Amino acid sequence: SKLKIGMVVGSNSKQSINRKLAEGLARLIQDQADVTFIDIGHLPLYNRDFDGTPEFKPFDELKAQVRNCDGLLFITPEHNRSIPAPLKNALDGLSRPYGQAAWNGIPAAVIGTSPGGPATSMAQQHLRNVFVFLDMPTMQQPEGFVRWSDDLIDAQGNIGPASHDFLNKYMSHFLAWVRKHPKQ
Numbered sequence: 001s002k003l004k005i006g007m008v009v010g011s012n013s014k015q016s017i018n019r020k021l022a023e024g025l026a027r028l029i030q031d032q033a034d035v036t037f038i039d040i041g042h043l044p045l046y047n048r049d050f051d052g053t054p055e056f057k058p059f060d061e062l063k064a065q066v067r068n069c070d071g072l073l074f075i076t077p078e079h080n081r082s083i084p085a086p087l088k089n090a091l092d093g094l095s096r097p098y099g100q101a102a103w104n105g106i107p108a109a110v111i112g113t114s115p116g117g118p119a120t121s122m123a124q125q126h127l128r129n130v131f132v133f134l135d136m137p138t139m140q141q142p143e144g145f146v147r148w149s150d151d152l153i154d155a156q157g158n159i160g161p162a163s164h165d166f167l168n169k170y171m172s173h174f175l176a177w178v179r180k181h182p183k184q
């Protein structure tokens with residue numbers, strides 16, 4: 001049966017290049033996976049006073065979506081050489097209340113794009129650090145440091161020819177990783 005893959009885009013920009021990349025990656029695996037986008041942009045800034053109150057509801061709704069996935073792909077920009085605040089907010093909010101995190105045991109991978117040379121590599125490393133504590137089995141190789149250029153995605157929204165083979169291979173490895181690490 002098809003794998004259920006959740007895609008978490010770490011940007012809440014309406015013009016997000018990472019969202020464009022994520023949509024292109026989703027198309028690469030559409031025959032093998034049902035892809036859901038886990039939207040984090042509407043979440044309020046989490047604080048622990050929300051726990052057990054109606055203010056936690058948007059976090060609870062996303063926790064259910066996350067738990068329903070066999071694997072999660074994080075497609076993130078880099079903000080000041082680290083994890084963008086909206087993404088950290090989602091990771092934190094969905095990790096609570098204590099002992100009831102949504103994330104643990106779900107196999108994951110990290111990828112991201114930026115026009116700059118380091119291509120989100122430092123944000124991705126910071127994210128991997130967080131995933132250790134969240135106990136998410138995270139694919140180590142291949143890494144996905146994608147330098148953005150306007151032809152990364154073609155006019156139809158598909159991955160363009162220059163990066164197609166690399167990204168197709170990345171996604172095959174990711175699906176194999178998810179199959180090898182059934183969610184706990």
Ligand code: FNR
Binds near residue numbers: 120
């Ligand atoms: C950036 N950008 C950026 N790029 C990068 O490669 N390394 C970085 O550390 C940063 N820092 C940074 C901070 C903030 C607050 C913003 C808004 C942007 C530029 C970033 O790569 C560019 O805006 C991308 O378009 C962001 O991805 P999305 O949001 O379009 O998916």
